[in-house]
Amino acid sequence: MPWIDACATDDIDAEDLIRFDHGGATYAIYHGVDGKFYATAGKCTHEDVHLCDGLVMDFMVECPKHNGQFDYRTGEAKRLPACVNLRTFPVKVEADRVWIEV
């Protein structure tokens, strides 16, 4: 699977996320509270809502529409109405750039 240059490390505040679109798909890139970067599918599994407008608290991201919550490290759905886990993608940081494998 190809590695894609998604953004610069300082494009994302700590404990926050941004939206990244590539190849007709949408992703969410996170700057975790542990300083590491993570990537998941960009939309909530409950409904087609972009997670980039949601709130990141610790290692959780919440959908801005219905408050479905996910652990963005594993994609695990943690709060209803989200029942289906979020897809996650490998991430690496090289020369202050965040790359995701899609």
Place this chain on the structure above:
Amino acid sequence: MGNRDYDLFGPDAKRAVESGLTAAEWYHSDVPRKVMKELMARSDGPAMRDTVILYGAMIVLAGLGIALWPTWWSAPFWLAYGVLYGSASDSRWHECSHGTAFRTPWMNDAVYQIASFMIMRNSATWRWSHARHHSETYFVGRDPEIAIMRPTEMAKLIVNFFGILDVLKFIPNLVQNALTGPSAAERTFVPQAEWPKVQRVAQVHLAIYLATGALALAMGSILPLMVIGLPRLYGAWHHVMTGLLQHGGLADNVVDHRLNSRTVYMNPISRFIYWNMNYHVEHHMFPMVPYHALPRLHEIIKHDLPAPNRSIAEGFAEMWPAIKRQLAHQDYFLKRDLPATAKPYREDFQLYVPGMMPAPAAE
């Protein structure tokens, strides 16, 4: 569009899906990400304070009501207790179902379960019903929480100020849920994995009501029911009054909350009971902003919203004639003027939905 069919299995429900209305993106006012993060930030403090005040007041008022029972001197205390039980529980149920009232999840869940019981809603069913209400606000046939259907049955609207229709609908539903789980209509929006939970919650609620009824029979007095159950009737008027203002007389089948929701300035007591849901356009546009941050959100985006009504009375004065007009003209709705600083209404979708009339000339 003409006559509306609010049946969740009806032709309007089907049309809303086929036309793409249910998949359309809602309009949002612009708020910088940094500001929105601050607004969405959670804390336990405001909701803990309000919950202590609410439950503390309920205990004191019910205690005085019981102490003065059965004299008429107890009536004012029951009336006040009833509003906290039968109306404040609506807003606590609502805000905690969003999971935004408290930062701590178990506190949200605890208040949500208590409020669901008091407002006579199955906590497992209504979480999903309300999610649909936010995804598809006032989409005919899709939104299960449309309070004012067109044409409005005025007598029912007025009777329900005392919760009578809600309770008459709730009791058979409670029994059915307790015996067989969710109804066919409920199964359209509650995922199958949650159906056993719907049944368990109904069984717990039913058991409490049966125990309360049995105690009343044993005592030969309705006093136990004055504390549990009946306040949902005699104290419902405030949540019905504020609830009707949320969307009454406004547009349906649109994807701009400025067209289908209403913000009303209210007195501090009503805002405590209603937990700031008078900022209803703001709440629908950004449902993850906690109730205590809605006044701040309002200040930030009010340049993009129609002017709020300045009081409950003014809200009714605007809404009531519109509801009456919808008796004869179902496609009529109030379209409030936007300030010069606002972006135009997003009403293109109305024209796109097959079978819908173009937006009528409105006042």
